[in-house]
């Protein structure tokens with residue numbers, strides 16, 4: 231038996247091979263788009279990824295690990311918007327107060 235016959239490529243192995251050939255940032259972007267996320271461009275001055283947008287690979291799946299600088303800020307980090315009164319009368323009253 232030849233060495234080359236010992237390994238029959240599984241679909242998983244082929245997927246990993248494809249992943250290794252692709253640009254890691256493109257892989258991350260495609261994954262994010264699939265989840266409905268819009269990513270920022272990597273920061274060229276980022277201490278973690280140095281503008282690559284990824285910091286390494288998962289040892290098992292070979293999936294690139296995205297850097298935090300490409301994720302938009304989470305909702306919770308935004309300033310809480312002022313909650314406006316809902317009905318017209320309340321809104322008018324609030325407006326007159328200012």
Ligand SMILES: [Zn+2]
Pocket residue numbers: 272273276277278279280281283284297298299300
């Ligand atoms: Zn980064």
